[in-house]
Amino acid sequence: MPSSPSSSVIEARKALANRLIEIRKDAGLNGDELSAQCGWHPAKTSRIQSGISAPSESDIKTWCIVCGAVDQIADLIAAVRAVESMYTQWRRMERTGLRAAQESVAALYQRTGLFRVYASRVMPGMVQTREYTAAVLRSIQRDRVAIDDVDEAVDTRMERQHMLFSGRHRFGLLVEEYVLRAAVCDAETMAGQLGHLIAVSSRPFVSLGILPMGTGRPHLPVEDFYMFDEAEVAVELTSGYLRITQPREIADYVRTFTTLTGMAVHGAHARKLITAAIDALG
Template sequence: MPSPSPSSSVQQARQALAGRLREIRLDAGLTARQVARFCGWHESKCSRIEHGRKVPSQEDIRSWCTACGADDQVPDLIAALRAVDSMYVEWRRLERSGLRHQQESRLPLYERTTRFRAYSSWLVPGLLQTRAYTAAVLHSIRRQAQLPDDVEAAVASRMERQRVLYEGGRRFALLVEESVLRTSVCDAAAMVGQLDHLVTASFLPSVSLGIVPMGPERGRWPVEGFWIFDDERVNVELVSGYLTISQPREVTEYARTFTELSAMAVYGRRARALIGAARSHLHETDQAEPAD
């Protein structure tokens, strides 16, 4: 029996996989005993798999689908299985070797990706962050998690990763909630620099920068931030961990969500107007604060 997952999302993914296998069996008109007999298993193994108490192996999935005449579903089910085992990594595990290692470990994924889609409801996306903004974010993470201080090296690694923006053959569609523009995670001067950098980035030929305006009349409320790498993988940043999704059906769902959010965003001159308004608001707020 697998150990309990620290994430309810992972447990739900396990249950979803179990439910799909049960549906395949029922659609084939077979009993659990018949599937077990075909696969050469004890009948209790089918029950444990269907109730999510046992995570099947890839070979188990192949045998199950062959028994049920559903070999065409094997690739998607195996992708779901891999997602169950690798989708969730606690922040503590990611940061065990320090923030620098966490940043460097993502570089190969960025280098092999040609189409980036990202939505951020909390922070400016990493590829568009300035050095000062990144430093403020990583210093905050280091303090909260009580990690060794390798922030300077981690910042340098993230800045190095941004070179993919300027290398040919890549496209970047980046969505940011307007509230992110008005959330200061650094001092006023650094935040002004970050907003100015967003304006500059919006002119890059490979970048489509969309700002989702604040307001009550919207078809979809903000969701957790996520990145889609080509059509192969989604990374979702949660409070407690880092979710990696590779199951085609779920990747498609995130792509659909991104499309819906994209339709709500503004671009070009209208996006830069919202950035300018946030910059003006920041300046006014800074001027209004009483001196110590």
């Protein structure tokens, strides 16, 4: 499994490793003996037991058979799949195109009541215009996706927006001022997007905060993140998509969002910054 900076992934890997160590010890085997019976190098056993490497499903089956713990196989395979699902590389998520990646989160969006989003690179997906979304997804497709289904992916996101703005969901959006001026599309598309952002911010179930450039802060997030109630956080890394479900780590994101909300400007001041960005487009 690819490495990830998330403590959720690290701790889940360690928990799995500890269960495998207990199974080995219950069988009365040391690491070298288990390695010999499994038919692999002792270094592999060491990496699995330390949590450095995640075992494959085949490794788990072999480990449990050698230790006489066949009844543990199904549960352990479920555990390793759960660890793997925390972090997904973009190329794995998008291997069948961008539409599938958009569809994969539909159920999560439907059951979420309160969305909290921190955006430092591009506009939050749920408030993007069709033209802005097309420009962003086209850029992604050219960079890393072989299949060209951008039009279908845009349609899927737009359909999701209709559901989200039905009035049954609430939104707390924090957007860096840089995003208002980021050249991810042509000037006409950007002007339309900024105008749409002003319109969306006037809705009673939307709270929009803009973090002005130059605002001092002790800890600046480096990735965009989406909070789905307090059940899950999705972090968009450069290399992939990280799902965080550990309550203690989710609480860290809640605190970060609350701190940044206090630093942001809202209402008329936020609209003034957006209008200034529109004016700068000429």
